[in-house]
Amino acid sequence: MRITIIGSGNVATHLSAAFKNAGHRIVQVYSRDMHNAALLAYHVGATAIDTLDDISQDTDIFIVAIKDDVIGDTSSRLAKYDKLIAHTSGAVHLEAIRHYTERAGVFYPLQTFSKSKELNFREVPLCIEGADERITKELEKLARTVSNNVYRVSSAQRKVLHLAAVFACNFTNHLYAISKQLLANSDMSFDMLRPLIAETADKIKAHAPETVQTGPAIRNDVQTMDTHLQMLDNEPDLRVLYTLLSQDIIKNHNKAGGDK
Amino acid sequence: MRITIIGSGNVATHLSAAFKNAGHRIVQVYSRDMHNAALLAYHVGATAIDTLDDISQDTDIFIVAIKDDVIGDTSSRLAKYDKLIAHTSGAVHLEAIRHYTERAGVFYPLQTFSKSKELNFREVPLCIEGADERITKELEKLARTVSNNVYRVSSAQRKVLHLAAVFACNFTNHLYAISKQLLANSDMSFDMLRPLIAETADKIKAHAPETVQTGPAIRNDVQTMDTHLQMLDNEPDLRVLYTLLSQDIIKNHNKAGGDK
Known part of the structure; x- marks a missing residue:
């Protein structure tokens, strides 16, 4: 396919490379910053x-990989070319494009990208939505040329998926940052925790998280939890966070009827 | 070395196998459950x-890998044999053993173990503490026969390390469980998130977490955060958790002086 990339950030970068490697032709790359x-x-x-004034008609699809709040406005300016337009956002409804053209779709890669870190794009889940069945099929076909994990996901589901990803990725990364800071305060290196972090994520490849939960909360080890809260006496936010997460682990466990 | 293992849980299991593989002799394994x-x-x-009555004198060290609250009592019953006694707990002070014998130490593997999942023990960080320099050296020597990551860690530091591990491992795993539940509520499979979880942890192998933070909070994307909070209207605990973690990400970011 002939593909025009709107954007030059992390998603645009990884997606363009994947398309290129799969044999597609990237016609143009647009960014406000030349x-x-x-x-x-x-x-x-x-x-x-x-500038969008320089857009070439010689393309089959616009992949709009830009900030959520400018997807609508940019799509309105691309609609006149009467090509397929697909955005790559987890949080933006299909209607943001469909408002301007029926040839609308979503091509959402559910992954955390850094420009400096390569990854195997074939494992990236691609969440596809089209304004009609023909567009959905066309986007699915394109998606399968770059990934083995292609899903049909409605706008309503995608919103939930994005929220879940915030918990599983963004918040998880922040817990790593918190643990690093706790170690630094006692002159210890974050390196000490790296194998634990790797193994915690590795377990999840073959297990459901609730079945491999460990730690003081799931054991209902009140003494250790009390000690930890005392240690966080000067960190009121972390205290609340510790309490909340521990209570939620206990509640989840009781709901599952477990008593290990 | 001749090693006696007190306990038969996850830590006892992985540690015994590592000792055995390194050429040590496991003399006895004790568990209340035969x-x-x-x-x-x-x-x-x-x-x-x-039964501890059947303990053999024909050993060099007791590795006490049992529940935190019975380490002291068990050590009191082992002290009469006048052998080195080391517990494997992140949360228990060296004094729990030293109260009964000067031949006291700690041999704490900082990892999450499951009996059913193998791992490369040579990468497991081992945190060593001894009642005196001679014991510390002896435990370090033993530790190096099974792991490449051996650290000297005081009881005070180990307490912090254990707390940090709760954030980086136990709480992280619970975030995975939360995200799985959110997906299930909208008929989506946790498989969709597995590559994201793997990549989030993988990034941390070579980067500091605060430098790879992504998501709506660090972008201060108020609109997305508001949408997410609305979606959690029926989940008051998750709402509080979402708010707290997002605020902490923003605070951390501002403290670091960033503005990306």
């Missing part, structure tokens, strides 16, 4: 543009 | 016992 557009365009053999 | 003692003893070529 430097960013040129950098990405160079890597994927495309032309860089920094 | 079935559990026999099972582990069989795997590591040891004798199973279910």
Whole structure:
């Protein structure tokens, strides 16, 4: 396919590379910042543009990988070319594009991307939605050329998926940051925790999280939890967080009827 | 070394196997439950016992891998043999053993173990403490025969390390459980999130967590955060958790002086 990439951030970067590697042609890369557009365009053999006035008609699809709040406005300006337009956001409804054209879709890669870190794109879950069955099928076909994990996900489901991802990824990463800070306060290196973090995530590859929960809360080890709360005496936010998460672990466990 | 294992749980199981593989002799495995003692003893070529009265003197060290609240009492009953006694707990002070014998130490593996899941023990951080320098050195030497990550950690530091591990492992796993539940409520499979969880942990192998934080909070994307809170209207605990973690991410970010 001939693909135009709108955006030059993390998602645009990884997606363009995946399309290019799968044999598609990246026609243009647009960014408000010409430097960013040129950098990405160079890597994927495309032309860089920094104004939507320079958009080429010679394309099959616009992949709109930009900030959530400008997806609607940008789509309104792309609609006149009468090409398929798909955004890549977890949080934005299909209607943000469909408001301007029936040739609307979503192509949401459920992954955390950094420009500096390579990953195997074939394992990235791609969540597809189209304004009609024909568009959905077309986007699915494109998605399967770059990933083995293609899902049909409605806008309503995608919203939930995005929220779940905030818990599983963004909040998890912040717990890592909290633990690093706790260690630093006592002159210990975060390296000590890295194997534990890796193993905690590794367990989840083959198990359901509730079946491998460990720690003082699930054992209802009140003495250890009390000690931990005392240690957090000068960190009121962490105290509340500790209490809340521990109570939720206990509640979850009781709901499941467990008593281990 | 000749090693006696007190306990037959996850830590006892993985530690015995690592010692055995490193060429040490496991003399006896003690558990209150003879079935559990026999099972582990069989795997590591040891004798199973279910009463401390049957302890053999023919050993160099007692590794006490049992519940925190019985470490003191059990150590009091082992002290008369005048051998080195080391517990494996993150939360228990060295004094729990030293109260009964000067030949006291700690041999704390900072990892989450499941009996059913193998792992590379050489990567497990071992946190060593001894009642004196000679004991510390002896325990370090033993530790290095099974792991490449051996640290000297005081009882005060170990308490902090254990607390940090609760955040980085136990609480993280519970966030996975929360995200799974959110997906299930909208008929989506946890499989969709598994690659994201793996990548989030993988990033941490080479980066500091605060430098790879992503998501609506660090972008100060108020609209998305409001939407998420509305979606959690019927989940008051998750609402509080969402707010607290988001605020802490923003606070952390501002403290670091960032504005991305």
